[in-house]
Amino acid sequence: MDEPHDKLLVRKIEQGTVxxxxxxxxxxxxxxxxxxxxxxxxxxxxxxxxxxxxxxxxLGKKDVVKVDRWRVDEKEADLVCLIFPTVTVxxxxxxxxxxxxxxxxxxxxGRIRCPELSCISNAPREPLTPRxxxxxxxxxxxxxxxxxxxxxDRIPDYVMA
Amino acid sequence: MNESDFVGxxxxxxxxxxxxxxxxxxxxxxxxxxxxSPRTLEGKLVAxxxxxxxxxxxxxxxxxxxxxxxxxxxxxAPDKSSVAKGETLHDTxxxxxxxxxxxxxxxxxxxxxxxFAAEVASVPLxxxxxxxxxxxxxxxxxxxxxxxxxxxxxxxRVGILGDLKYGRTASSxxxxxxxxxxxxxxxxxxxxxxxxxxxxxLAKKGVKVRSTSDVKDVxxxxxxxxxxxxxxxxxxxxxxxxxxxxxxxxxxxxxxxGKKGLKVMHPLPRLxxxxxxxxxxEYAGYFTQAAAGVPLRMALLRMVVS
Numbered sequence: 001m002d003e004p005h006d007k008l009l010v011r012k013i014e015q016g017t018v019x020x021x022x023x024x025x026x027x028x029x030x031x032x033x034x035x036x037x038x039x040x041x042x043x044x045x046x047x048x049x050x051x052x053x054x055x056x057x058x059l060g061k062k063d064v065v066k067v068d069r070w071r072v073d074e075k076e077a078d079l080v081c082l083i084f085p086t087v088t089v090x091x092x093x094x095x096x097x098x099x100x101x102x103x104x105x106x107x108x109x110g111r112i113r114c115p116e117l118s119c120i121s122n123a124p125r126e127p128l129t130p131r132x133x134x135x136x137x138x139x140x141x142x143x144x145x146x147x148x149x150x151x152x153d154r155i156p157d158y159v160m161a
Numbered sequence: 162m163n164e165s166d167f168v169g170x171x172x173x174x175x176x177x178x179x180x181x182x183x184x185x186x187x188x189x190x191x192x193x194x195x196x197x198s199p200r201t202l203e204g205k206l207v208a209x210x211x212x213x214x215x216x217x218x219x220x221x222x223x224x225x226x227x228x229x230x231x232x233x234x235x236x237x238a239p240d241k242s243s244v245a246k247g248e249t250l251h252d253t254x255x256x257x258x259x260x261x262x263x264x265x266x267x268x269x270x271x272x273x274x275x276x277f278a279a280e281v282a283s284v285p286l287x288x289x290x291x292x293x294x295x296x297x298x299x300x301x302x303x304x305x306x307x308x309x310x311x312x313x314x315x316x317x318r319v320g321i322l323g324d325l326k327y328g329r330t331a332s333s334x335x336x337x338x339x340x341x342x343x344x345x346x347x348x349x350x351x352x353x354x355x356x357x358x359x360x361x362x363l364a365k366k367g368v369k370v371r372s373t374s375d376v377k378d379v380x381x382x383x384x385x386x387x388x389x390x391x392x393x394x395x396x397x398x399x400x401x402x403x404x405x406x407x408x409x410x411x412x413x414x415x416x417x418x419g420k421k422g423l424k425v426m427h428p429l430p431r432l433x434x435x436x437x438x439x440x441x442x443e444y445a446g447y448f449t450q451a452a453a454g455v456p457l458r459m460a461l462l463r464m465v466v467s
Contacts, residue, residue, distance in 0.1 A: 118292055120273040126249050128277055138361070145273025146294055149358050 010049040010066055016088040017072040018097075019065040019080060024053045026084065027063035029156040033080050034065075034072055041064045059086060078102050079111065082134070082152045107143065108132045112158045119146040130160075164189065171279040172287040175297040175333050176362075180340035183310070186306045189460035190453065198459055202280035203278030205466055208262035209235035210253060211289065212244065212269045217429060218289045221454035222266050225359060225462055228455070234260065237438045264466045267291070293327040293395050299428050300333035302457050306354050306450035307385060310424055314338070320346040322409060323389035323434060325355040327396060330428040331389050332359045336454040341365040346379040347372045350408045352401060353391065376409065380419045385446075386411065387426045388435050412436035415442050426450050 006139045022030050027050050031037070036048055047068040056062035077089045081102035089100040114121045121130040121143065129142040139152045150158075162185050164316065171177070178186070192198075207226040211219050219237050226233050236242040244253065250269065257265055264285045267278045270290030279286035290296035308314050319338060325331045325347055332355070338345055346362070347355050351374055363370050373379060380386070388411050396402045411434060416423060424446035427435050431447075439445050 031348065095360075116272060118270070118272050120269070120271040120277045121251070123250070123271055125247075126277065127251055128280075142358075145276050146292065147273075147358050149361065 016068045022063035024061035032156045114143040116148040170467045175337045190457045193456040203230035204265040205231045207258040211237040225458035251342040298328040300337040314341040318344045319385045322348040322389045325349040327392035328389045
């Protein structure tokens, strides 16, 4: 949140998470990765503010997602940062801001499914957790079971419900 | 290196084996071919769980196990087992382990099924091929047949023709060849061109690869022309199959344009991509290749089963 007029749009939060520096108009993909729609289903006491296409010194224009009263899981934050390397994550605790330094994990377990429908990891009822290796230079994930490669950009399409 | 180094190993991908290990397996295969093998696995049990049809792979594992003194169990038609009732691969593996299987061989239609089965099984798991990804023991057979025919694999120019998109033997052979100093030509109609995963893996290993849709572009330089059939059963769209059907055929007229000593290999079964007229000629290497399946799988079973 690096420009004053954001403050006019959304108030500061006391507790929660701010996902900042999302490329403009991409917040929907971030929400999909964070699976924030699950709060709706659970009627949790969580509010989500989405700012789209606001000014940014760093990006020109950006999106911001503020999640009030919820600490976004660090592994999910890492996943968002895989897709959008510009993203920054701030955890807010009693108004105090702590910057999270995302890690590029060597592997990702669960959370996403393999795009290859004929992969054993998509077989119904098999007790297995999808697993992917992170190929950092290629900006791709590779399924540990069937070796299917897919770009980080496609991760939102395969986030598990 | 000795045979006991392999005890308990899974054979899920040919990537899991170094060149040195492959050569060691081929040396044991060669010994078995010449002198047979003692029945070192008397009293052992191998489960053959074949979720897809198979002639060569199933039979050669069965014969290999029997020649080593091993009993076999399992199924080759899932529609006649509890799989038809919806039993998971996980449960089936656990069940056969419970029956005392000392090694499990799995062929499955789903990609990565062997790797998952290996994670479930506490005994060695050998892939008999899964989905359109890998068929590691076939690749070992193919490499062994090349080494036997030419004396060595280094220096060979290998053309792999056919269905490189859905054919698991083609990708496993590429990966196996990447351990050697070879030149690979990938020859396929555009719709059946090699997957990006295969190309990326070969590029990572620094293998010299040439891609073309016309076998005549490379035929004159090849030592081996490895022909594969179109995997009709794996092509999701029937219209896609109709578009590629009959797009390539290898016959004597074509082979005469190749260089002297050219050998044709094929993992079999063949459909109409490989003419029968080649069978009795010096080009035909595929029946010798198929025969290597028994000694190679004997060597593998002997090494991984304690």
